[in-house]
Amino acid sequence: MNTIHHRIGALTESTEPVYEALTTIDGLANWWTVDTTGDASIGGKIEFRFPPGGFDMEVVELEPGAFVRWRVVDGPPEWIGTHIEFRLSRSDGYTIVNFAHTGWAEPVEFLSHCSTKWATYLLSLKQYAETGTGSPSPDDVQISDWD
Structure with a gap:
């Protein structure tokens, strides 16, 4: 299996602003994609939509202030x-965010694209946690024809 890893630091007084950005629909919409809906509680499903498509995530684990898994x-x-x-x-x-997207079956070109896109979105998360304004889709950095 293949995994994408990234690490960023957001200058915040606690982990709470970052945790809220990861665990509320409003927070997620402010750094990843404005078209975010669903239920962000454990067992809930969150729908993320982007101009080329989207993803549905089941919230698997939440540890307040420390861990999120979908x-x-x-x-x-x-x-x-x-x-x-x-x-x-x-x-x-700093609130340190250690990010992983695990379980990729193959190291395909799409994995490389997604790794770069995750990096841009994690910088948007950092920006949002520090300033209250992120760069979610559709206002994110465009990196290729797949965006």
Whole structure:
């Protein structure tokens, strides 16, 4: 199995602003995609829509202020059954986000594209946590013809 990993730090007073950005529909819509709907509680399903398509995630695990885990239940075939995890910790005034998108069956070109897109969205998460304004889709950085 293949995994995408990223690490960012957001200058915040606690993990709470980042955790809220990951666990509320409004928070998610402010850094990932404005077209976000659903139920962000454990067992709920969140629908994320983008101009070229979308993903549905089941919320699998939430540890307040520390951990979020989703399972992809609908979207591109390469994503179905994969997991997305955000581990939060504190270091020198920063909330550290250790991100992983696990379970990719093959190291296909789409994995490389998604890795770069995740990096841009994690920077949007950082921006949103620090300033209250992110760069969610459709106002995100366009990196290729797949956007």
